[in-house]
Amino acid sequence: xxxxxxxxxxDSYEGQEVNITCSHNNxxxxxxxxxxxxxxxxxxxxxxxxxxxxxxxEVASLFIPADxxxxxxxxPRVSLSDxxxxxxxxxxxxxxxxxxxxxxxxxxxxxxx
Amino acid sequence: EAGVAQSPRYxxxxxxxxxxxxxxxxxxxxxxxxxxxxxxxGPKLLxxxxxxxxxxxxxxxxxxxxxxxxxxxxxxxxxxxAKLEDSxxxxxxxxxxxxxxxxxxxxxxxxxxxxx
Numbered sequence: 128x129x130x131x132x133x134x135x136x137x138d139s140y141e142g143q144e145v146n147i148t149c150s151h152n153n154x155x156x157x158x159x160x161x162x163x164x165x166x167x168x169x170x171x172x173x174x175x176x177x178x179x180x181x182x183x184x185e186v187a188s189l190f191i192p193a194d195x196x197x198x199x200x201x202x203p204r205v206s207l208s209d210x211x212x213x214x215x216x217x218x219x220x221x222x223x224x225x226x227x228x229x230x231x232x233x234x235x236x237x238x239x240x
Numbered sequence: 241e242a243g244v245a246q247s248p249r250y251x252x253x254x255x256x257x258x259x260x261x262x263x264x265x266x267x268x269x270x271x272x273x274x275x276x277x278x279x280x281x282g283p284k285l286l287x288x289x290x291x292x293x294x295x296x297x298x299x300x301x302x303x304x305x306x307x308x309x310x311x312x313x314x315x316x317x318x319x320x321x322a323k324l325e326d327s328x329x330x331x332x333x334x335x336x337x338x339x340x341x342x343x344x345x346x347x348x349x350x351x352x353x354x355x356x
Contacts, residue, residue, distance in 0.1 A: 159342040170244075170331050170347025171283065214282055218342070230275075230282030 131215045136235040145202045147234050149215030152196050160191060160198045163214045165233070171214060175200070202236075210238045242266065244348035246332050252354045258320035261351045265313070265334030271295075272309055273345065274317050275331040283331055289315065322355045329353070 132150040139145045151160070159178050163171035175182055177189040177198070188201040202209055212233040245264040253259050265272050271290050275283035286305065288295040291312040300307070304323070309315040319326055329350040335343040 161342070161344075163345075168349075170333065170350055171345075172347065173344045176342060176344070212282075229285070232280070233282050 130229075131217055131231050133213075133215055133231060133234045135232065136237065138237050138239065139205055140239050141206055142204055145205050145209070145236060145238075147200045147202075147213055147215075147236065148197055149200070150197045151215070151217045154195050154217055158195075158217050160189065160195075161216045161218075162187070162189065162200045163216065163230070165212045165214065171230070174213075205236075205238050207238050207240065209236065211236060244332055244334055244346055246330075246348035246351055248351055249349065250352050250354075252356065253322055255324055255355050256321040258318065259322055259353060260316050260318045261330050261332075261353075263315045263317070263332030263348060265315070265332070266346055269334035269336050269346070270312075271335045271337065271343070272315050273333040273335075274307055274315070275333065277329045277331055277350070279328070286317070319353075322353075324355050327353055327355045 137147060159176055161176040162174045164174050165171040175184055175187045175189045177191050179191050179195060182189045190199045200213060212235050214230045214233040216230060244266055247262050251259055273288050274286045276286050277283045284299060286300045287297040287307045289309040292309055304321060305319055307315060307317045317330060329352050331347055331350045333345040333347045335345045337343050
């Protein structure tokens with residue numbers, strides 16, 4: 128399983144763009160990168176997934192450089208409601224076992240007014 | 241579309257007692273997961289089912305934890321006997337195909353267990 132490293136916490140302000148970077152130096156060829164968001168007292172929620180270059184959906188963008196050893200989740204114009212823990216996962220499911228279903232401690236993002 | 245349902249939402253028991261949690265996944269989802277989330281940590285996978293079969297239970301403390309998935313749909317997770325360190329939120333998730341790190345997982349609200 129590819130191990131991921133994220134900052135423990137980040138602060139920002141409403142209306143700003145927030146970028147959270149995840150390092151995954153031993154990512155395998157078939158691995159995908161997936162980000163989840165978790166609010167207190169709720170289960171994690173899927174945000175975005177990518178393999179290479181850039182992926183964008185209605186809530187976020189995911190930037191993956193050519194070497195794929197890191198990825199950056201970009202949240203445009205954050206609001207107070209974006210305060211949550213963000214998890215980066217790497218895996219492919221090519222074999223049995225946990226398949227990249229390892230959540231680290233995540234990044235606690237705090238948005239201030 | 242109905243989400244993943246879990247019950248109970250909260251449970252308080254004394255150590256050495258037993259407890260069971262129930263999960264109903266999203267209809268049609270082949271894969272079901274149970275996670276344990278201790279305060280301040282990310283979710284830890286306990287067991288993964290693909291339809292009726294167990295795909296991975298390598299992190300399940302089998303001396304006290306057991307889980308089953310009935311007819312490939314609902315699932316129960318049991319702890320017997322409980323220890324203080326089992327205090328955590330137990331999350332159930334399901335995905336359409338599973339067995340793949342690229343399959344989106346849908347999580348339930350979790351059951352918060354307190355062992356005293």
